Amino acid sequence: MTPPPAVLVLEDGRTFHGVGYGAEGETFGEIVFNTGMTGYQETLTDPSYARQIVAMTAPHIGNTGVNDEDPESARIQVAGYVVREPARVASNWRATGSLGSALRAQGVVGIAIPGTRALTRHLRDRGAMRAGIFSGPAATASAEDLVAKVLASPKMEGSDLAREVATTEPYVVPAIGEKRYTVAAVDLGIKSMTPHRMAERGCEVHVLPATATAEDILALGPDGVFFSNGPGDPAAAEGPVTALRGVLDAGKPFFGICFGNQIFGRALGLGTYKLRFGHRGINQPVQDRRTGKVDVSAHNHGFAVDAPVEGPFDTAYGRAEVSHVNLNDGCVEGLRLLDRPAFSVQYHPEAAAGPHDATGLFDQFCEIMEASK
Structure with missing residues (x-):
């Protein structure tokens, strides 16, 4: 034809x-x-x-x-x-x-x-x-x-799209093998491989809609809370920001990726901005500023967090720092609280598709959940 x-x-x-x-x-x-x-x-x-x-x-x-x-x-x-x-x-x-x-x-x-x-x-x-x-x-x-x-078509700026692609009903991804942790994962546009990576590490993952409140999340009694990747402008996502602040107030271990990193930044009082053409692909070099290690990583984002790269900065939840930066353009690729068990990255460690350099971040999540028990 x-x-x-x-x-x-x-x-x-x-x-x-x-x-x-x-x-x-x-x-x-x-x-x-x-x-x-x-x-x-x-x-x-x-x-x-x-x-x-x-x-x-x-x-x-x-x-x-x-x-x-x-x-x-x-x-x-x-x-x-x-x-x-x-x-x-x-x-x-x-x-x-x-x-x-x-x-x-x-x-x-x-x-x-x-x-x-x-x-x-x-x-x-x-x-x-x-x-x-x-x-x-x-x-x-x-x-x-x-x-x-x-x-006449809508712009991406100001678009709150997470609720349009997220699940409307909670569901559970059971742990593979022995259950070690209960994780509440807020679906902002989650990829199926992400809860699977946590299940491989003994996590029973309860996936919740993007509209989940802090009360919904904490009612599960989770060992840790995860915020996923997703589409849209993080400046328009007020509900997830409010929910995450409630999680941080409760002192629960937190891990966020991509859109979840931007929501974490907003919860800490930081701003976000639109990148000129974004990062999309499976070949982005990201450096851990604490160790100097460089991971080649998978990306899909058009917005970034506006945070001071040099030195710790104060937030309502204690001191924080930029943990990772992109070696191509220097933008923020990760955040970490220094006084509470919470961190995030801007890239996709689930490696679907993409390199496997960053899959150890799921192990780090398990470590802070274990330490917080």
Whole structure:
């Protein structure tokens, strides 16, 4: 079947013509680029990508098809998908179908363009922005009309998206082997591998909706509390900030990742800001400022915490410090309280997809829970 014509339109008027990939129609979101060479299925199903059009910098996408083992949530989460050259044949012993068929089945509008490198350079120069993909009959409208549609779509700033992708009902991920700890995990857009990593370490993980209050969390009598990754602007997420302050007031051990790191920063009284084009991929170098060790890490975030990097600083919960920094741009990649058992990182230690350098952070979480018993 010959793919239909399609066009990618950015809010600054830049357009890229190509052919449709996935479902026909139109879609809108913030366009970002992902530098991962592998792990496209985990990327597509990561709830942190809600309302984002993801452009892959790797030239060939879909080679290994899709399977039933690698999804990080129940569905594809991206608003749209941009690739250079879709695989014509899916070839892998685990594959249950092609990527293109999965995109069509779930109504995800995509485009294949020859200029993904030019698109990436444009976004690195101009920053992330709103965009639209129009394929099939939708691509025949005038350029002016398409740009107007993009400009009418919502911005990422001010968007409270966690509750849109989080579970609506609590559920439990049982410990693998002997149960050692009870963890209350607030789902702000959690990936399925994250509670699995804790379950591997003997944690019974009670996953709660993004709307969970401190009372809901503490009613479980947890040994520790976890706040997950997720989409949207942390400055708009008032409920999770209030809930976390209640957890910190109770002195419970805390671990947060990605969006959870930003919520932790806000709970400590820090601000957040939008990065020019964010970090998305599985090759970001992050340094532990205490040990000097560098981990290559998996990232997916467009916002960061504004915190003083040099030296400890005071908060309502005692002294705190920036524990990790990004070696590419120096932004804050982790926070740690010095007087209470609480820490967070901006990256994804569950390694799905991504390097395994940072999986020891789950062991650190278990250590502070053990020490607090």
